[in-house]
Amino acid sequence: MKKQKTDRGFDLYKFEDSYGAKCSMQKSSAAFEDKVWLGVDDPDPKILASQASKFGIKTTKRNGWVEYPIPKEVSMITRMHLNKKQVKSLVWVLIKFLITGRI
Numbered sequence: 062m063k064k065q066k067t068d069r070g071f072d073l074y075k076f077e078d079s080y081g082a083k084c085s086m087q088k089s090s091a092a093f094e095d096k097v098w099l100g101v102d103d104p105d106p107k108i109l110a111s112q113a114s115k116f117g118i119k120t121t122k123r124n125g126w127v128e129y130p131i132p133k134e135v136s137m138i139t140r141m142h143l144n145k146k147q148v149k150s151l152v153w154v155l156i157k158f159l160i161t162g163r164i
């Protein structure tokens with residue numbers, strides 16, 4: 062993990078998941094409760110090449126995944142906005158996974 066600061070001075074950790082997706086955990090600017098943002102930074106939507114034309118996506122690929130463009134007017138939430146109670150619930154499951162490999 063790489064620790065940084067946001068443009069507004071909040072702590073930010075950047076890392077990649079096991080698929081190479083760029084992720085982050087960031088201290089939130091929420092005013093009335095301590096919170097963090099946690100999750101994937103970009104949803105990177107894809108569609109099966111074999112299904113692309115059915116959804117209006119032009120491609121020469123026949124197999125695998127191709128980019129699926131999302132209109133700018135569409136919002137996609139990729140990060141969780143967690144308070145301390147929510148983090149506490151998650152951290153115990155993560156510790157159990159770390160120790161046992163099970164959840």
